[in-house]
Amino acid sequence: MTNLNLSPIDLKMRVNEIFVDLFELKSESLLPDKQLFKDMGLDSLDAIDLIIAFQKEFKIKPAAEEFQKIHTLGDVYSLVETYYRKLH
């Protein structure tokens, strides 16, 4: 459920929960400098599922070209934070 008052830390925690749930990653492996494709083993199908999950969880819909610029988990945190603040 979308919470309008999520702090940056709460947002990161929600993003991490999505990564654990969708990609079966251990929460302790979720570090901001980790590369999504190279280090975390994601691929293009996973990227689509991530966008769908963000849409559902935060009601945000990052543009595909914005998403293509993302390389690390830290980039994901920033993108979600930016879109979330625009919306809320």
Add this chain to the structure above:
Amino acid sequence: MTRRVAITGVGLVSPLGHSMGQLMERLYAGESSIKAYPEWQKAPFGFATALASPVVDFEFNELPRKTRRTMSRVAGLATMASRQAIEDAGLTQDLIENERTGISYGSTMGGTSAIRTFYDLSVSGESMVSGVRSTTFPQIMSHTCAANIAINFKIPGKVIASCTACAASTQSIGFGYEAIKYGQLDRALVGGAEELEASVVAVFDVMGATSSSYNDRPDMAPRPFSTERDGIVVGEGAGTLVLEEWQQAKARGARIYGEISGFYTNNDASHMTNPSIAGLISAMKHALIEAKISPEVISYVNAHGTGTQAGDRVEALAISEIFGKQALTSSLKGHFGHLMGACGVIETIACLGMLADKKAIGTRNLTNIDPEFSQLNLFSTIKETPELKYILKNSFAFGGINACLILKGVNHDQS
């Protein structure tokens, strides 16, 4: 020029065991896999039947996430059965990742639980795409088994995905056989799978085709060819065979379970759900012609025999027209129900066991043979059958589909 086709690998996940050895042991012991599902008689199901034949003790969580994410249960069953068959055949990686290696694999209609999830979301009041993921369609699609097997094992050759409901896996075996026989492939993984899903049971239940008289005595249903037969029991499972061109199989020293020596498939072209005697007779006769053998050579017919009034009657009359009492005839659905897209291949695997053991397994629950089938050699016991060389195997499906295989044992003319 045509080529002979050997069966060199077997894998299965079934309600009566997860290996050919377990399956044969439990069939010979006369076991039933039918279980009670009393919840199906209540809302939201409201079925007449409360019976099914599930696969128990099965998981495919050991597969990597990227492999598993595109699989519904049906593709998981198909993949695990195929892994077993590949190992059993001793196929090396260079033979697997080979353009001359293909797949012919089916199911009734794809990932039925994923289809149901998709439609549940569609009618939930949320947006139609809410909850849909990038992997939803690969789980649903009719060729989900074939595609998942191909990608998981890196098999690059020709792909055939027959999704002709209850005839799917028998057709898949036949189409794979034809691809090798006519030189399009040198080897193929063939078979079919099905997952137990209530929405599929509903389809048969609403047509009055499910067994409901034995809901409190599951092992008494279904009752193929019996006077008291009252319908099918839906089940699930997966079976995979490795087929290889005969000379290449011999050259690599493969163990040969048997040979596919004939196949034919046709359509009744008359009614969507009522089978025709003429169509079945034509399919069996043409399979015999394809195998270049006369009916007298067949000493056992493995019938489709689902346990419905109409289906069993038509098949019995068709078999008796060609074979009369000369061939032993039975259905294995009395043991493990109707495994739908997997029935043909799992019954074929049982036939390979019978050919090896020179035994024919009778129909379970055949206590009172329908008197109309008096011209057929139906039986309910285990028959020692030293003369067993060829088996004719039938499968039929809604849509007028008939599929018929001729299986040959290995102890004869192996040159």
